[in-house]
Amino acid sequence: MKQQLKQEYQETEIGKIPVDWDVIELEKLGDFKKGKGIKKTDVRAEGLPCIRYGEIYTKHHNYIKEINTFIPVEVSLKSQKIKKGDLLFAGSGETKEEIGKCVVYLKDIEAYAGGDIIILSPSKGDSLYLGFLMNHKQVVEQKSRYGQGDAVVHIYSSALKKVKIPFPDPAEQSAIAQVLSDTDNLIQELDKLIKKKKDIKKGAMQELLTGKKRLEGFKGDWEIKRLGDISDIRTGKKNNEDKVQEGNYPFFVRSQHVERINSYSFDGEAILVPGEGGIGTIFHYINDKFDYHQRVYKISNFYEGISGLFTYYYMLINFNQQAMKNSVKATVDSLRLPTFKEFEITYPSDPKEQVAIANVLSDMDSDIEELKQKKVKYEKIKEGMMQQLLTGRIRLKWKN
Numbered sequence: 001m002k003q004q005l006k007q008e009y010q011e012t013e014i015g016k017i018p019v020d021w022d023v024i025e026l027e028k029l030g031d032f033k034k035g036k037g038i039k040k041t042d043v044r045a046e047g048l049p050c051i052r053y054g055e056i057y058t059k060h061h062n063y064i065k066e067i068n069t070f071i072p073v074e075v076s077l078k079s080q081k082i083k084k085g086d087l088l089f090a091g092s093g094e095t096k097e098e099i100g101k102c103v104v105y106l107k108d109i110e111a112y113a114g115g116d117i118i119i120l121s122p123s124k125g126d127s128l129y130l131g132f133l134m135n136h137k138q139v140v141e142q143k144s145r146y147g148q149g150d151a152v153v154h155i156y157s158s159a160l161k162k163v164k165i166p167f168p169d170p171a172e173q174s175a176i177a178q179v180l181s182d183t184d185n186l187i188q189e190l191d192k193l194i195k196k197k198k199d200i201k202k203g204a205m206q207e208l209l210t211g212k213k214r215l216e217g218f219k220g221d222w223e224i225k226r227l228g229d230i231s232d233i234r235t236g237k238k239n240n241e242d243k244v245q246e247g248n249y250p251f252f253v254r255s256q257h258v259e260r261i262n263s264y265s266f267d268g269e270a271i272l273v274p275g276e277g278g279i280g281t282i283f284h285y286i287n288d289k290f291d292y293h294q295r296v297y298k299i300s301n302f303y304e305g306i307s308g309l310f311t312y313y314y315m316l317i318n319f320n321q322q323a324m325k326n327s328v329k330a331t332v333d334s335l336r337l338p339t340f341k342e343f344e345i346t347y348p349s350d351p352k353e354q355v356a357i358a359n360v361l362s363d364m365d366s367d368i369e370e371l372k373q374k375k376v377k378y379e380k381i382k383e384g385m386m387q388q389l390l391t392g393r394i395r396l397k398w399k400n
Contacts, residue, residue: 007395014138014164018392021168027161029130030122034157035088037079038114043069048076049111051103056090056117060103062184063131064088067111079112082119085127087134089118092154096147097140100155104131118157129173132180133165136390166392175396176389183382190375194368201364208357209314211348215360218353228341231311232301235275235337236265236292252283252292264289269308270300271315273323276334280320284312297340305351309358314345 008019017023038050047070051060055069071079082088086105093099100118104127105111113119122130133139146159168176207213211222227233236252238261243251247260254277267290272283275295286308292298302308322343323335348354388394 017166021166021392023164024167026163030120032157033080033119035080035113035117035119036115038071042071042075044072046070047072050114051088052114053090053092053116056088056101056103062135063104063106063128065106076112082111082113084108085122087120087130088113089160091116091118092152096144096153099147099153100143102134104128118160126170126173126177128177128181133390136386139163139165180386187375187378190371194371197368205313205317205361215356218350220349222346222348224344224346227343227345230303230306231299233297233299233340236294236296238291239294250290252296254293254295261291263291265291270298271312273297279335280323282315307354307358310354311345313358313361319343
């Protein structure tokens with residue numbers, strides 16, 4: 001039986017870290033600069049690559065590998081050039097918890113940073129490791145303490161310079177960064193596969209739900225039916241006051257969010273559509289007990305020869321346009337019962353073909369959901385790895 005070597009730790013101002021790691025302030029890591037220029041109207045579809053501060057929140061996480069925003073040469077002359085390995089911090093944000101989000105620029109080509117971006121050019125250390133570290137809990141907590149403002153929160157380079165980080169040997173930093181980057185690559189590949197599967201499903205829906213493509217063994221005509229003629233459509237009797245923290249049953253409210261409730265009014269298959277807030281969002285629920293808000297429409301009790309699942313998929317690609325066209329403009333857009341009753345659906349006259357089409361699409365949904373769950377699993381693994389590796393709780397083999 002192999003004996004595990006005892007790992008020694010030291011207590012520091014940023015927590016417990018290995019005894020052979022240092023603690024340094026960011027001001028000792030390199031030079032700080034400020035991004036400048038680059039208004040929204042300056043952005044082009046081609047030109048010189050640039051990063052605007054909002055993109056740090058919306059388009060990148062930990063590092064930048066691809067850029068889709070560009071500026072002309074004349075704008076770049078008034079902006080701040082960045083190079084590979086630079087750390088870019090968002091200088092403004094909506095909350096103190098997110099202020100100073102950081103990404104590291106990893107491309108070899110020159111690019112430019114717009115205003116409200118703080119740039120740190122490290123003179124030592126592994127930039128990719130630092131990109132992961134700057135968004136880790138022990139650093140985020142320090143940045144949030146330095147955030148200033150309420151409606152809009154700001155952080156400045158003078159504050160970032162005081163942030164303290166754990167600093168292992170650069171070779172160990174590279175090893176940590178590689179493991180985390182490899183895990184990210186797995187997650188990104190899953191993202192691509194999920195998108196591909198969704199695109200395939202979208203194409204299949206357009207063909208199968210219109211009869212442009214028929215499944216093997218099926219012929220015959222399709223017929224148009226009004227939703228109100230082949231199902232029961234009604235709203236619920238509960239409101240927000242009826243929901244409870246830990247209820248026994250799902251409670252469908254006016255938005256996409258599902259709450260809990262201690263009662264149920266329906267048990268079986270139904271299509272649920274919010275009548276206010278998130279209109280056009282469609283749920284399919286089957287074989288379980290639930291209740292629903294007085295502003296949610298429940299479509300159920302489908303007549304003989306009508307597939308509820310086929311109806312759901314048909315509504316997914318066709319109902320939203322009608323919903324928005326017929327919505328009542330008030331404080332929030334809302335739908336009325338006639339919008340549902342008069343909605344026309346084209347059905348295969350053979351109920352077996354409806355079921356077959358619905359099953360094909362349902363199988364595609366199951367594949368996509370399986371991939372999503374796999375992605376969540378990898379994300380949780382990565383989160384745990386970051387906590388262990390960036391604090392030295394787990395050490396990797398590395399060589400100088």
